[in-house]
Amino acid sequence: MKAFISQTTPGFTFRVWAHFVETLKSPFPYYLNDDRKNTLIPAGMSIFLVVFMLVFQPYNPQKVILIGSVTFIVLFANIVLLPRLFPALFEVSNWTVGKYILFTLWQLFVDGIATAIALHVFNFHPEVTLIEKMYKVYSGVFTNGIIPIALATLVLRNQMLQENLRSAVMANRELERIRLLKEDPTHTKSNIVTIYSDTRETLSLPLSELLYVEASDNYSTIYWKNGEGVEKKMLRINLKNMESQLDNYFAIRCHRSFIVNINAIDHVTGNANGYKLGIKDTNFSVPVSRAKGKEVIEKIGQLRNVFELN
Structure with a gap:
């Protein structure tokens, strides 16, 4: 004993x-x-x-x-x-x-x-x-x-x-409106984005298929939807460089280790510790840092406005 x-x-x-x-x-x-x-x-x-x-x-x-x-x-x-x-x-x-x-x-x-x-x-x-x-x-x-x-x-x-909780409920309402707008083919767009690594290795994929990017030191793992599944690839590139290459309206850095495609958010959950973003077609939730919480919620609302104007 x-x-x-x-x-x-x-x-x-x-x-x-x-x-x-x-x-x-x-x-x-x-x-x-x-x-x-x-x-x-x-x-x-x-x-x-x-x-x-x-x-x-x-x-x-x-x-x-x-x-x-x-x-x-x-x-x-x-x-x-x-x-x-x-x-x-x-x-x-x-x-x-x-x-x-x-x-x-x-x-x-x-x-x-x-x-x-x-x-x-x-x-x-x-x-x-x-x-x-x-x-x-x-x-x-x-x-x-x-x-x-x-x-x-x-x-x-x-x-x-x-x-x-209030912010999460509002964000989920906006996501539902975005989903309804995206069912209209006039709102469907596919832009190809090419990511260049520090070792000259590249990865090209439709921006609409990008889910999120997770970084660890000088490496970043890109997750994207490919048909019915989810693929991932690790490149030697830090998140700051990745963020500059994904400089567009839909990709946003929500945490010191994550970039998320706003289009890929399925739902938002909130508790006393902050927000988490549920990613479509995965069981994964991306954390949101407190410094980025307000920005992410506002981006979701702005995204709905973009779809309405297009």
Whole structure:
């Protein structure tokens, strides 16, 4: 039994750690991407904190209101003002679960210092030094902050899920309209595209048959429909070069490792982690990075307009 545990524990620990790291890297919304709505979040959390402390803890009401006011100022400054001062640091498309956790801990840290200083300045508990106030405040900050932080996290994740689901539904409606338009032979076009690799090897195929391209380092694998099946070919060419050769209205880079033919999208699915594009005649779904999500959804709508005008 001990031998079995010693052999399986390292592998199990590695899988747990890998899953944990992957979770930290997964997308998460930077609050609600709207200053007015983001102002309501610290307001709601501060009000909840004040009510909670008045109901469950025998604190002086003036002290409780001071703590709530400081909490609102700290949260508002961090959530609304800091992104304006450091936009690159708070890039929405790169926000992850790990960044959200670190940012939340930072806010708790700043709130504890600011609250202790405010209590000291307004002469609450003059018999206690500032350092002692900080020690006592931090125990309360983490204890009282758990519930409002948890509620805010649920609201943010649900908001992201709802937005992605709405966008996916709209995109699927547009795809259905495109399918109906393509049944009209006047909309059927076949343009040949030729891809040149770094080794002078070439691949020519109708653009309408291209499904998607998947890259790995300096190699790209092209997938296209050939009759009833799907063929693939690997060429020595990086995705940036591939993107420039497929520079047209229908091929779009949707991820750091994928280019997809908008015409080849069968359906769009959305969840709290973003979108995935189901590819026609395959069981494969192409991931969409957060930075490209809006662009892909807009392209699908624009594609329908192109077919209507032709």
